[in-house]
Amino acid sequence: MAVKQGKRGGARKPHGGGKKKGQPSQQERRKVVKQQHKQQLMTVLKSKVKDELEKLSTLDKPVQSPTNSESSFGSAPLRKAFPKKRVSFANKVQSKEFHISDLINTSTSEASPGRSILTPKRGAKLSLPKKELVVEKHVEETVKVVEKKPELVEEKPSKLAGKSQPTTFGNRVVKKKEAVKVTKKVKEQLLLMPRKERKAFLVELRKKQKPNFTLAAECKTLWEQARMGKTPQAKKDELIKDLVGKVKGHAKELIYAHDMSRVFQFLLKLEREGITSMLFDELNAEIIRMSKSMYARHFVRRMLKYGTKLQKQIIIEAFKGHAVSMLANIYSADILESVYNEYADAQQRFNIITEFYGQEFVVFRIDTIKTLDEILADEPGKRQMIMKHLEEILLEKCTNKVTLRHSLVHKLLFDLLEHGDKEQKSNLLDSIKDKIPEIVHTPYGARVAMRCVWLADAKDRKLIVKNFKDLSEKAAMEKNGQRVLWAIFDQVDDTVLINKFITSEIANNVGKLLEDRWGCLCLEYMVHPRDGRSMDYNVIKELELGDKNTVSKKDKKDRYSEIFLHLIEPLLTYFAANMRSALMGDMSALTSHVLHKALELQIGRDFFERKVDSQLRINCYEAIADVAAVDFIPMDPNGYHLIESRAGGWVTGQLLRQDSKLPEEERLAVQIVKRVPEEFLANWVGCNKGCFALLRMWENGGVAVQTHIKKIVDVDRLDKYSMVGARLLKEAVTGIKSAPRPKASDADNAELSGSETESAGENELRDEDDQSEEEMDFDE
Numbered sequence: 001m002a003v004k005q006g007k008r009g010g011a012r013k014p015h016g017g018g019k020k021k022g023q024p025s026q027q028e029r030r031k032v033v034k035q036q037h038k039q040q041l042m043t044v045l046k047s048k049v050k051d052e053l054e055k056l057s058t059l060d061k062p063v064q065s066p067t068n069s070e071s072s073f074g075s076a077p078l079r080k081a082f083p084k085k086r087v088s089f090a091n092k093v094q095s096k097e098f099h100i101s102d103l104i105n106t107s108t109s110e111a112s113p114g115r116s117i118l119t120p121k122r123g124a125k126l127s128l129p130k131k132e133l134v135v136e137k138h139v140e141e142t143v144k145v146v147e148k149k150p151e152l153v154e155e156k157p158s159k160l161a162g163k164s165q166p167t168t169f170g171n172r173v174v175k176k177k178e179a180v181k182v183t184k185k186v187k188e189q190l191l192l193m194p195r196k197e198r199k200a201f202l203v204e205l206r207k208k209q210k211p212n213f214t215l216a217a218e219c220k221t222l223w224e225q226a227r228m229g230k231t232p233q234a235k236k237d238e239l240i241k242d243l244v245g246k247v248k249g250h251a252k253e254l255i256y257a258h259d260m261s262r263v264f265q266f267l268l269k270l271e272r273e274g275i276t277s278m279l280f281d282e283l284n285a286e287i288i289r290m291s292k293s294m295y296a297r298h299f300v301r302r303m304l305k306y307g308t309k310l311q312k313q314i315i316i317e318a319f320k321g322h323a324v325s326m327l328a329n330i331y332s333a334d335i336l337e338s339v340y341n342e343y344a345d346a347q348q349r350f351n352i353i354t355e356f357y358g359q360e361f362v363v364f365r366i367d368t369i370k371t372l373d374e375i376l377a378d379e380p381g382k383r384q385m386i387m388k389h390l391e392e393i394l395l396e397k398c399t400n401k402v403t404l405r406h407s408l409v410h411k412l413l414f415d416l417l418e419h420g421d422k423e424q425k426s427n428l429l430d431s432i433k434d435k436i437p438e439i440v441h442t443p444y445g446a447r448v449a450m451r452c453v454w455l456a457d458a459k460d461r462k463l464i465v466k467n468f469k470d471l472s473e474k475a476a477m478e479k480n481g482q483r484v485l486w487a488i489f490d491q492v493d494d495t496v497l498i499n500k501f502i503t504s505e506i507a508n509n510v511g512k513l514l515e516d517r518w519g520c521l522c523l524e525y526m527v528h529p530r531d532g533r534s535m536d537y538n539v540i541k542e543l544e545l546g547d548k549n550t551v552s553k554k555d556k557k558d559r560y561s562e563i564f565l566h567l568i569e570p571l572l573t574y575f576a577a578n579m580r581s582a583l584m585g586d587m588s589a590l591t592s593h594v595l596h597k598a599l600e601l602q603i604g605r606d607f608f609e610r611k612v613d614s615q616l617r618i619n620c621y622e623a624i625a626d627v628a629a630v631d632f633i634p635m636d637p638n639g640y641h642l643i644e645s646r647a648g649g650w651v652t653g654q655l656l657r658q659d660s661k662l663p664e665e666e667r668l669a670v671q672i673v674k675r676v677p678e679e680f681l682a683n684w685v686g687c688n689k690g691c692f693a694l695l696r697m698w699e700n701g702g703v704a705v706q707t708h709i710k711k712i713v714d715v716d717r718l719d720k721y722s723m724v725g726a727r728l729l730k731e732a733v734t735g736i737k738s739a740p741r742p743k744a745s746d747a748d749n750a751e752l753s754g755s756e757t758e759s760a761g762e763n764e765l766r767d768e769d770d771q772s773e774e775e776m777d778f779d780e
Contacts, residue, residue, distance in 0.1 A: 212253050216260055219246050223263045243267070244275055251282045261295035268302040276303075280311055287318040291332040300335055304343055315339070316348055321362050323355040327408070328397040337406040356393055356412055357386045372415050383419065390416045391424050399431045404438050410445035417451050429455055436464050436484070437471045446480035447542070450487040454546040461492050461551070465501055472505040476513055476522040483539065486525055491546050493554040495562040503563055507570040514574070514582070520590040526567050528597040529560055529607055557608035564610060571598055572616040579623035583648035584640070592647040595620070601658050614666055621668045624652065625675035632683040632690065649689045656693065659700035669701030673708045682712040691718075691725030698732050709733065 182190070182205070190198050207213045225231060226239040244267065247254065254260040267275050280303060283290065290296035304312055316339055319326065326332035340352055350369045354361035357375075366375075376383050390412060398409045416428055429452055432439070436452060439445035453464060465488060468475065475481035485502060492498055506513065506522070513519030524531065530540050575582055575595055582591040599620060602609050628642045635644075642648040652668070659667040672681070684690030698709050710733055718730040731737050 212250060215246060215250060216254060216257065219243060219254070219263055220259055222246070223266055227266055240267075240270070240275075244278070248278060248282070251279060252286060255283060255286070255290060255296045255299060256293050258295045261298055264299050265302055268299070268306050271306055276306065276311075280307065284314060284318070287315055288322050288326070288332075291326060291335045292329045294331055297331045297335055301338065304335075304338065312343055316344055320351070321355070323352050324393060324397075327356075327393070327403065327406075330400070330402045333403050333406060337408055340408045352408070353411065356390060358382075358389045372419060376419060387416065387420045387424060391420065391427065395427060395431055399435075401435065401438060404432070404435055405441075407442040407444060410439055410442050410448055413439075413448045414444045414451075417448060417455075425455060429460065433460050433463055434467060437467055437475065440475055440481040440484045441478055443480055446483045449484040450542070450546065453484070453487045453491060454549045454551075457551055458493070461488075462494060462497055464488070465492060465494070465497050469501045470505070472502040473509045473512065476506055477516045477519045479518050482518055482522040482525075483542075485522065486529075486543060487546055489526065489529065489559065489563055490543060490556070491549060491552045493552055493559065495554075495559055498563060499566040503566045507567050510571050510574045511578070514591050514594065515587055517590060520587070520594050523567075523571065523594045524597055527564060527571070527594070527610065528600070531597065531605070534593060561608045564608070568598060568610075568612060569616065572612070572620055576616075576619040576623045579620070580627050583624070583627060583642060583651060584645050588645070588647035592651045596651050596654055599655060601661055614663075617662075617666050618671070621655075621666070621671040622675065624655075624668060625671040628652070628672060629676045629680065631680050632686060634686050643684055643690045643693050644687055649693070652693060653689075653696060656696040656700060659697075659702075664702050664704075667701055667705075669697040669705045672697065673701070673705055678708075678712045682714065685713060685718060685721070685726060685729065688723040688725040691721075691723060691729045695725065695729045695732055698729070 190201065193201065210216075222239050222243040226236050226243060231239070243263070247263070247267070251264070255264055264279065267279060279299075283299065286296075287300060291300050300315065303315060307315070319336065319339065323336060326336045336352070340349055344352065346369055347367075351365060354366065357372075370378075372386075376386070394409070394412055394416060398404065398412070403409060413428065413432070417425055420428070432448075433452060433456060436449045440449050453461065456464060468485075468488075472485065475485055488498060488502065503526075506526070510523070513523055521534065524534055530543065532540065571594075575598070582588060582595055585591070598610075599612060599617060600610070624642075627648070630641065632641045632643065642652065655668050659669050664670060681694075684694055694709055694713065697705050701709075713729070713733055715730055715734060718726045718733075721727075
């Protein structure tokens with residue numbers, strides 16, 4: 001019989017065999033081994049303890065117990081050592097003394113272990129029984145605390161004790177209440193008081209330090225009840241009446257506190273004429289001071305929003321002579337900016353601006369509104385004085401990040417850049433060159449940023465470009481911010497840096513830009529710079545001012561070409577994947593222009609030759625053909641066909657007109673013939689736009705396209721239509737010129753669309769050079 005091997009290597013007995021009588025089992029043997037091992041350990045331990053006791057008995061120096069050490073105050077005598085000594089396995093035993101003053105400090109022993117047995121865990125605090133505190137007052141007015149049996153050692157107080165420190169409340173950081181400052185004598189008294197008495201004492205102390213403490217507390221209680229939604233209206237009116245009665249006569253003292261400023265805002269928001277007038281009459285002498293306060297400024301802002309026209313005028317008149325000092329304060333600068341943009345009329349805006357030209361303009365007001373150009377033309381001798389005053393204010397007070405964002409500051413910066421000397425311009429550029437993205441959101445701020453780009457040398461231009469990192473997308477979708485990007489594209493020679501920090505970010509967010517009006521315009525500029533068909537003439541003239549700078553050395557066409565090549569691939573790839581939304585979506589009026597200019601061949605007004613990869617063009621043309629490859633139903637209520645839609649039909653027609661200049665495999669007409677079924681394509685003759693699309697395919701698609709169109713077009717069907725497109729298509733297919741028809745009335749030509757109405761004559765339709773006349777302005 002086979003014998004199986006056990007886990008411990010011993011051979012198991014065959015089945016059925018039992019142990020012999022009188023032999024111990026395996027479990028019993030294990031118990032015996034454990035007992036023997038335990039006895040050996042106890043023997044070794046006893047021998048070591050005995051050796052240590054013999055060594056301790058031979059020492060001459062007695063061991064002093066730590067609990068019998070002398071107190072640091074010198075008031076407690078030494079106690080005798082305990083007869084029973086503590087046992088230590090250290091080679092050297094030392095006693096330790098604990099000195100108790102305000103805290104219990106321990107000194108580390110040189111022996112091993114080097115930590116006292118009484119040293120508590122970090123963070124534990126002293127627990128002292130109240131009955132065992134003994135207070136002794138000396139001449140120096142110090143308090144000594146003698147503790148008999150301290151349980152734990154008090155933690156050392158923080159250096160920031162007495163200051164308000166933030167604490168965490170969940171995910172929020174809550175700032176603690178500010179500690180009350182008291183003298184040392186009062187602090188000693190507070191330490192001896194019970195908790196309730198101490199709290200009451202501090203309340204009374206705050207009342208003495210703040211005369212309106214009780215009044216403010218009562219007002220806040222009423223406000224809290226009045227602003228609750230569940231409070232009945234009658235009760236709310238009564239609470240508001242009581243609140244107004246308490247505030248009346250004390251507004252000047254209460255308005256500057258954080259909590260009470262909220263109460264005043266609540267009263268103004270009620271928009272009750274009596275309450276608003278009462279508060280305004282009491283506080284109108286404090287307008288400038290409140291504007292410079294962190295919390296009271298909200299009252300001024302609320303009065304500008306909810307006050308009467310007369311009250312708003314009083315506030316604006318109060319700013320007279322204080323504009324410079326208000327702009328230097330971050331809180332009042334915000335109020336001044338709001339008044340300048342939203343509430344002041346033209347004369348008041350002019351008065352605010354002229355205060356920054358010098359004190360003379362504050363004392364002697366100019367009644368006629370003038371620009372700085374007109375002021376300097378009338379009095380040229382004041383140029384140096386005005387520019388010096390502007391430079392001092394702007395460079396010393398207005399170049400911080402908060403104030404620099406205001407449009408009022410941007411207007412002053414523009415005046416200094418336009419009329420200052422070379423040194424003043426250089427100083428201003430040095431102070432704001434790293435903050436250009438902060439000012440591009442206003443018209444004057446964008447013009448200042450553009451001039452900084454033109455004035456900066458190559459090193460500073462690199463800094464300006466780098467500062468647009470992660471901000472290019474946002475700037476491209478702003479009406480004013482995109483103009484700064486255009487100035488960079490026009491004049492900065494380092495196109496590698498531009499593509500790295502600006503073009504790459506725009507290319508990665510093409511879809512988001514195509515959903516925005518200004519984003520589409522920025523993309524148009526990048527593929528076709530300074531195109532007068534879609535850009536404002538004044539903006540083009542503004543950009544041309546930068547062409548006079550002496551820093552730019554690279555040819556303009558090289559800069560534009562390198563930026564275009566970096567953008568065109570992701571742009572056309574996006575169009576190929578989203579062609580339906582680009583041609584027939586909500587933003588198709590704008591995206592169709594971007595698509596057309598990206599695929600458009602070079603024309604006379606171009607600064608560079610736009611070279612599009614053949615495969616990218618074919619992919620886009622295939623996507624257009626796929627959108628058109630559906631059955632044509634005229635005036636379909638479920639959605640117009642591509643040819644019948646306004647934007648899609650226009651783009652298709654414009655791209656078909658340039659097919660003759662492209663290789664046959666890259667032509668849009670070829671892709672339409674391949675991908676649109678014959679029965680669907682034949683139905684295009686059912687509308688005027690479809691006839692013109694087939695006509696352009698016939699004229700520019702090549703022989704194969706003409707053969708296909710001749711095959712599918714039904715000439716008899718064309719005879720039934722009176723549309724101009726049908727007549728011209730029939731003439732092209734048959735080669736027979738039709739007799740001239742009488743001039744159609746407006747009602748007969750009602751179906752003609754925008755681009756086709758302009759080209760009702762045959763000669764105009766065939767004039768390929770005059771493409772701009774058939775463009776539609778979809779931007780408006």
